[in-house]
Amino acid sequence: MKEAPLYFLLEIKNKTAYITVNRPDKLNALNTLVLKELAEILTRLKVDDDVRGIILTGVGDKAFVAGADIKEFQKFSSAEARQLSKSGQEEVMDELYTFPKPVLAAINGFALGGGLELAMACHIRLASEQAKMGLPEVSLGIIPGYGGTQRLPQLVGRGKALEMIMTGEMIDAQDALQWGLVNQVVSSEELIPTCERLLEKIYQRSQKAIAAAIRVVNMGLMQPEKGYEEEMDAFADAFDTMDFKEGVAAFLEKRKPNF
Incomplete structure (x- = not known):
């Protein structure tokens, strides 16, 4: 600063x-x-x-x-x-x-x-x-x-x-x-x-996934009628991220992910 x-x-x-x-x-x-x-x-x-x-x-x-x-x-x-x-x-x-x-x-x-x-x-x-x-x-x-x-x-x-x-x-x-x-x-x-x-x-978890989770949880509390739709969108969007690819690869290779 x-x-x-x-x-x-x-x-x-x-x-x-x-x-x-x-x-x-x-x-x-x-x-x-x-x-x-x-x-x-x-x-x-x-x-x-x-x-x-x-x-x-x-x-x-x-x-x-x-x-x-x-x-x-x-x-x-x-x-x-x-x-x-x-x-x-x-x-x-x-x-x-x-x-x-x-x-x-x-x-x-x-x-x-x-x-x-x-x-x-x-x-x-x-x-x-x-x-x-x-x-x-x-x-x-x-x-x-x-x-x-x-x-x-x-x-x-x-x-x-x-x-x-x-x-x-x-x-x-x-x-x-x-x-x-x-x-x-x-x-x-x-x-x-x-x-x-x-x-x-x-x-140790995905920074992008955490940000998405915060946003979706808040949406469900503030606008309940939009919460499920927001979750579906965020879930789908995650599949296009490098974090998803790394997380799945780490799981299958039985190692810790490198986010």
């Missing part, structure tokens, strides 16, 4: 980009500048051939992202609030959700409000044993605005999602695991190493 990020630590190592929100004095809270910078980072990483996956986390052990910076939108009009929601969803949350490379959220502490929405936009979530998650927006007289009302029900079901949203209360990591909000719960020390091991498994 040409310029060092202001609100993030960014490191690329062993095909993985480590994006760390770096606002410890604000518990890594989101504001428009933080979201803008994250959008710029994602745009660059999408076309970086040295990057095959992303681990997104927050600096320190207190918070992944403890929410939005409330002071910033305290005096927003409804029009300004809608633009905030629109830009945050389209430029960051939807970008993460549809990112063609695997994105893992390493939830190392509080993931509240916009922070939980950020984690839910990632493909896979792993949490430390100390992590706490919630959508407390109704306590401020508002509702989640970065896709939380849509993505939480997909992960935990309508009833539990409404319970979390309407009470605004936090749940711990084990409850999040039980309800399907996170994929794994590990110790703080093992959080990043576990993410790395998971990505290493993914890197």
